Amino acid sequence: MSSARGPRAQTRYVCQACAAEQLRWEGQCRACGAWNSLVETPVERPRRHASAGPASSARPIALRDVADSDAVRRPIGIGEIDRVLGGGLVPGSVVLVGGEPGIGKSTLVLQAAAGIAAAGGTVLYATGEESAAQVRLRASRLGLLETPAGERIALLADSEIGRIVEAARASRPDVLIVDSIQTATLDELAGPAGSVGQVRESTLRLMEIAKGEGVATILVGHVTKDGSLAGPKALEHLVDAVLTLEGERYAAFRLLRAVKNRYGSTDEVGVFEMGEHGLAAVADPARAFFAQDGGAPGSVVAPGSVVAPTLEGTRPLLVEVQALVAPGGYGAPRRTATGLDANRLDLLVAVLARRAGVGLGSHDVYASLAGGLRVDEPALDLAVAAALTSSLRDRPIDRDTVAIGEVGLLGELRPVAGLERRLREAARLGFRCAVVPRGGRADGDAALGIETIRVGSLREALGRLVGAPVERAGHRPVGSADPSAAERW
Numbered sequence: 001m002s003s004a005r006g007p008r009a010q011t012r013y014v015c016q017a018c019a020a021e022q023l024r025w026e027g028q029c030r031a032c033g034a035w036n037s038l039v040e041t042p043v044e045r046p047r048r049h050a051s052a053g054p055a056s057s058a059r060p061i062a063l064r065d066v067a068d069s070d071a072v073r074r075p076i077g078i079g080e081i082d083r084v085l086g087g088g089l090v091p092g093s094v095v096l097v098g099g100e101p102g103i104g105k106s107t108l109v110l111q112a113a114a115g116i117a118a119a120g121g122t123v124l125y126a127t128g129e130e131s132a133a134q135v136r137l138r139a140s141r142l143g144l145l146e147t148p149a150g151e152r153i154a155l156l157a158d159s160e161i162g163r164i165v166e167a168a169r170a171s172r173p174d175v176l177i178v179d180s181i182q183t184a185t186l187d188e189l190a191g192p193a194g195s196v197g198q199v200r201e202s203t204l205r206l207m208e209i210a211k212g213e214g215v216a217t218i219l220v221g222h223v224t225k226d227g228s229l230a231g232p233k234a235l236e237h238l239v240d241a242v243l244t245l246e247g248e249r250y251a252a253f254r255l256l257r258a259v260k261n262r263y264g265s266t267d268e269v270g271v272f273e274m275g276e277h278g279l280a281a282v283a284d285p286a287r288a289f290f291a292q293d294g295g296a297p298g299s300v301v302a303p304g305s306v307v308a309p310t311l312e313g314t315r316p317l318l319v320e321v322q323a324l325v326a327p328g329g330y331g332a333p334r335r336t337a338t339g340l341d342a343n344r345l346d347l348l349v350a351v352l353a354r355r356a357g358v359g360l361g362s363h364d365v366y367a368s369l370a371g372g373l374r375v376d377e378p379a380l381d382l383a384v385a386a387a388l389t390s391s392l393r394d395r396p397i398d399r400d401t402v403a404i405g406e407v408g409l410l411g412e413l414r415p416v417a418g419l420e421r422r423l424r425e426a427a428r429l430g431f432r433c434a435v436v437p438r439g440g441r442a443d444g445d446a447a448l449g450i451e452t453i454r455v456g457s458l459r460e461a462l463g464r465l466v467g468a469p470v471e472r473a474g475h476r477p478v479g480s481a482d483p484s485a486a487e488r489w
């Protein structure tokens, strides 16, 4: 191992915190004391190619003469991907596609390659993770081999960035795909593939050719279970856009989100279903996240479930929140959240007990979203609280009703953004009633095609959704938002 870590003539270890240079890798920077901050870096970075492409001219240009990136955007032809990219790939941009192993990144980028080729573009697909034969196998599964466009996709089974860049310079593809950046290496660096130095330097090298030659570049990157991109976080700062592919490995749905996008909004999501022939756009994403046994309006459901109209960017998605409250055993009760923020669940359990008379006490509590979706918006609070209460009381919530609203520490219900859009979507899917926070304009509700019940407090909302609290005879009449009675608990 000592030879791999030893000093090489052409590399140094540069501290990412203070920029001090050392000859050897050490756990701590000698200059500033930062831990794990030393990154292997070539001493002389290869000069940017002055002769490369039109974009690299050092001559200033008038602002209004700068090429409009929208005008040159290259649509991939797969609506859900284009939507997230903001309309397509911009030449010269570098896009990182992250996701857990096995989630479908390679499938996604291969389908994107096919889309680009079908539109007349050329693609160079460098695979360091799989052999060319494996990629071919996937392509045949996706039905790409029969299409004539397949000829415009060139495969390079290599992970050495120098050779990949060389191949890209020679063939000048419209789009370069590197799968994955964690397997990429540079021959002149000693660190192993996936090390901070290798990943960073490889990315910089690829960015050089992307910007210099106007090649749109897609990098595939692995994300660890805790959600961080393996390798340096710094990678996310380097690239132009970061997309993540999420979902539960054993559930079919996949969400493609932009966490960063220099060329578009980060609000959009693409919704796919992994099937026999790769990722297919979900025809009606708004209803994709109902449980299998029919979360549709009107169906009979067990207690502990309610549908909430969430908003992913500008796209309304109706998700089914499920909860199970069960008598706990010895020790601290379990609180388990799947697809939801665990801290938020703890908070809701506390607010339910103190402000709404729903004491979950020593019960074990499980809450999850159907379909493997992950939603972080606080607007989901009311639905989670209602599902918990419904499970505890063993009273189902009316299937025609949706619930949305953020819950405050005082047990008040706070307004949510985009209420009208959410309600429209719920109405479109056949829901007839919505319990929503008070405030905003109530007069226009009729036009939305759904009855809205506007409430001011969690207690009141639960009264409407789940029925009267058992602890107190007769639930508080609608309109009474006085929380003082609840505070005596």
Ligand code: TYD
Pocket: 099, 100, 101, 102, 103, 104, 105, 106, 107, 108, 138, 141, 142, 274, 275, 276, 277, 278, 279
């Ligand atoms: P893959 O794209 O290899 O994931 P990643 O590159 O993120 O590691 O695909 C992962 C899974 O998708 C794999 O277990 C098989 C499955 N799959 C399908 O279900 N249908 C398909 O058509 C393809 C190509 C893959």
Ligand code: MG
Pocket: 105, 106, 107, 129, 179
């Ligand atoms: Mg892969």
